[in-house]
Amino acid sequence: MSRIGKQHIILSDQIDVHIKDQVITIKGPKGSLSQNLSELVIVTLSNVESNKTLSVSIKEKSKKAQQIHGLSRTLINNMVIGVSNGFRKDLEIRGVGYRSQLDGNNLILNVGYSHPVVISPPKNISIQIENNTNIIVQGINKETVGLIAAKIRDVRPPEPYKGKGIRYKNETVKKKIGKAGK
Incomplete structure (x- = not known):
């Protein structure tokens, strides 16, 4: 059982x-x-x-x-x-010049690519932005909230050398040591 x-x-x-x-x-x-x-x-x-x-x-x-x-x-x-109660996932953007904004319901991410990345959420998911670097994904279905948050994170996952990228709030990224110079 x-x-x-x-x-x-x-x-x-x-x-x-x-x-x-x-x-x-x-x-x-x-x-x-x-x-x-x-x-x-x-x-x-x-x-x-x-x-x-x-x-x-x-x-x-x-x-x-x-x-x-x-x-x-x-x-x-x-x-x-x-x-x-609903479900909520918090993401944060780290990196110089990395920012996000809302255009209607669509989320626009400027994270170091030559073009902005546009993510349009389903109708039952709401996205909010605080300080251009904090993204809040809310909804009543746990599965779709997690999928949309993972889709946003996959645009620019945190890299292990400087930690730049999109990560979940309170996520720890294990950093690697850089190349040793002479």
């Missing part, structure tokens, strides 16, 4: 859950998310003393079902957190 899959997901009063066939839809103050679940898991909603909880269990005892058990519970939990 999965240790993560056995844990119950506690829901607040603001969150509505609808389960139909193997599709779960969760609505909250920030928006709505839905997910197709595997046929190997069963999701049950229970009301105990004014506390709504979701629990995930498996239909059959097989290796594949046990693998999907914890994954399904984590995906549902991320959906619940996303519609109630």
